[in-house]
Amino acid sequence: MPEHEVDLVVVGTGPGGESLALESAGAGLEVVAIDKHLVGGECPYYACIPTKMMLRAADTLAEAQRAGRLAGEVSVTPAWAPVARRLSEEATDGWSDKAAVERLEDAGATVHHGVGRLDGERRVTVTPTDGSGPITYRARRAVVLNPGTRPAEPPVEGLAGTPYWTNREAVRATELPGSLIVLGGGPVGAELTQAFARFGVEVTVVQQADRLLPHDEPEASALLAEVFAREGVQVVTRAEVTRVEHDSGFTLTLADGDRLHADQLLVAAGRVPNLDDLGLDTIGLAADRIFVDDRMRAAGVDGGWLYVIGDVAGHGAFTHLSMYQSAVARRAILGEDGPPAAYHAVPHTTFTDPEVAGVGLTEAAARDAGLAVRTGSADWGSRGFTHGPGADGFVKVVADADRGVLVGASAVGPYAGEVLAMLTLAVHAELSLDTLRSMIYAYPTFHRAVATALADLA
Numbered sequence: 001m002p003e004h005e006v007d008l009v010v011v012g013t014g015p016g017g018e019s020l021a022l023e024s025a026g027a028g029l030e031v032v033a034i035d036k037h038l039v040g041g042e043c044p045y046y047a048c049i050p051t052k053m054m055l056r057a058a059d060t061l062a063e064a065q066r067a068g069r070l071a072g073e074v075s076v077t078p079a080w081a082p083v084a085r086r087l088s089e090e091a092t093d094g095w096s097d098k099a100a101v102e103r104l105e106d107a108g109a110t111v112h113h114g115v116g117r118l119d120g121e122r123r124v125t126v127t128p129t130d131g132s133g134p135i136t137y138r139a140r141r142a143v144v145l146n147p148g149t150r151p152a153e154p155p156v157e158g159l160a161g162t163p164y165w166t167n168r169e170a171v172r173a174t175e176l177p178g179s180l181i182v183l184g185g186g187p188v189g190a191e192l193t194q195a196f197a198r199f200g201v202e203v204t205v206v207q208q209a210d211r212l213l214p215h216d217e218p219e220a221s222a223l224l225a226e227v228f229a230r231e232g233v234q235v236v237t238r239a240e241v242t243r244v245e246h247d248s249g250f251t252l253t254l255a256d257g258d259r260l261h262a263d264q265l266l267v268a269a270g271r272v273p274n275l276d277d278l279g280l281d282t283i284g285l286a287a288d289r290i291f292v293d294d295r296m297r298a299a300g301v302d303g304g305w306l307y308v309i310g311d312v313a314g315h316g317a318f319t320h321l322s323m324y325q326s327a328v329a330r331r332a333i334l335g336e337d338g339p340p341a342a343y344h345a346v347p348h349t350t351f352t353d354p355e356v357a358g359v360g361l362t363e364a365a366a367r368d369a370g371l372a373v374r375t376g377s378a379d380w381g382s383r384g385f386t387h388g389p390g391a392d393g394f395v396k397v398v399a400d401a402d403r404g405v406l407v408g409a410s411a412v413g414p415y416a417g418e419v420l421a422m423l424t425l426a427v428h429a430e431l432s433l434d435t436l437r438s439m440i441y442a443y444p445t446f447h448r449a450v451a452t453a454l455a456d457l458a
């Protein structure tokens with residue numbers, strides 16, 4: 001098989017891999033980018049973007065219902081067709097990556113649709129999806145792996161082989177089921193639950209953990225459960241599903257003998273890293289977990305030619321992390337200066353209504369780390385009062401009393417993901433509590449609740 005020599009091979013083009021390939025090609029490197037599905041990865045086609053469009057639509061319906069208390073009655077008949085149309089035409093171009101491929105090719109990169117696998121040191125073999133013969137590349141500078149994840153299929157009797165939805169089918173739905181069981185109450189389950197429920201789908205969340213969004217503060221989980229209940233969503237926690245049956249719909253049997261039935265089942269029970277079909281064994285690495293250093297270089301690989309970014313790097317599964325790690329790796333590959341990767345201030349926002357946003361450590365994680373923890377909380381104050389319906393929520397700050405800095409914070413409420421900006425800055429830059437308390441907070445904003453939460457620390 002002929003071997004082509006290039007500077008950089010990117011295997012898997014999630015958001016970080018795509019941008020790394022684009023910028024490296026722009027910097028004059030000879031780049032090959034390989035994706036077995038769509039260039040850009042899960043986020044633009046099946047995840048962040050389409051789900052946020054679904055939630056925007058669902059929030060519009062909720063706001064219309066709130067209008068009666070604020071401005072006068074609004075009559076709206078929920079219809080999924082405009083949502084499905086927006087997802088297809090505006091978000092995903094009919095689930096086509098033509099524009100993304102052209103962008104890369106215009107920058108000078110070679111793009112392959114195919115499975116990329118390592119084939120020994122610095123070598124990657126592509127098996128094209130169009131059935132043409134395999135091509136092998138040798139990367140002079142680096143190989144970057146950005147293969148992302150796929151939905152986990154819990155080992156429940158009867159589940160495999162049934163036509164259940166994952167996030168991919170959910171965002172491609174053109175018609176809604178009458179009822180839906182959502183297996184999993186993490187960010188994917190919570191966001192899709194609310195989107196569908198607000199369009200009239202009867203939703204039951206079956207969550208194995210003892211609460212929704214278990215990686216967030218318990219107060220956030222409790223509030224979201226309250227909001228879901230108010231909106232007619234049934235939430236079953238500590239649930240163990242022992243059997244799934246599919247005929248005209250789905251019937252789930254739980255360990256306590258309860259049976260749940262719905263027209264459709266959405267499995268949102270976590271993700272599996274796509275590390276198992278990458279040829280990692282050909283360079284002596286295990287295919288279940290990769291460890292990386294603070295420049296995104298894979299541990300245990302001589303010569304520092306292998307970089308790993310995105311969800312599989314193990315520091316959180318967010319597009320902003322994929323992009324952040326992409327920039328760290330790009331600088332290392334191009335020999336540019338810049339800070340190493342640091343993870344003390346990773347932010348996230350789950351786009352339910354109320355939004356659930358957080359940065360750094362939760363109170364429990366800070367205690368587990370042995371810190372001298374102080375916490376302060378506040379509701380949304382005057383802004384929440386004027387906002388009225390829909391202003392459920394709070395700000396909670398977690399301080400390390402020994403160092404006098406915030407190590408974590410959460411905001412739950414309207415625009416909480418925007419309030420998170422100043423909390424992320426505080427945790428990232430390790431601003432002192434004195435500095436934060438000496439700041440002037442505009443009145444009556446949502447972010448002014450941060451000042452009240454800081455005062456509550458004392």
Ligand SMILES: Cc1cc2nc3c(=O)[nH]c(=O)nc-3n(C[C@H](O)[C@H](O)[C@H](O)COP(=O)(O)OP(=O)(O)OC[C@H]3O[C@@H](n4cnc5c(N)ncnc54)[C@H](O)[C@@H]3O)c2cc1C
Nearest residue numbers: 012014036041042047048116147148310311317318319322
């Ligand atoms: C429903 C949902 C909603 C989400 N919402 C948000 C959000 O609002 N905000 C946020 O920050 N994050 C969100 N996420 C997470 C976000 O989608 C991911 O963190 C993001 O896509 C980054 O992933 P990644 O870079 O690791 O790769 P991915 O986006 O998973 O892309 C990996 C790519 O690699 C390709 N690939 C895999 N193996 C190979 C191989 N051997 N050869 C060739 N190609 C290969 C795949 O086809 C894919 O295109 C959401 C996730 C889901 C599921």
Ligand SMILES: NC(=O)c1ccc[n+]([C@@H]2O[C@H](COP(=O)([O-])OP(=O)(O)OC[C@H]3O[C@@H](n4cnc5c(N)ncnc54)[C@H](O)[C@@H]3O)[C@@H](O)[C@H]2O)c1
Nearest residue numbers: 154184185186187188189206207208209269270317349350
């Ligand atoms: N807005 C955002 O930033 C956003 C939105 C969606 C997803 N994401 C990212 O995508 C990743 C994946 O999200 P996710 O929600 O799929 O995964 P997750 O691992 O965060 O949550 C999955 C949930 O499913 C539950 N579960 C697991 N097995 C189960 C079973 N057999 N029965 C019932 N419940 C079960 C778990 O208790 C868990 O809470 C997240 O880590 C997050 O970083 C981010």
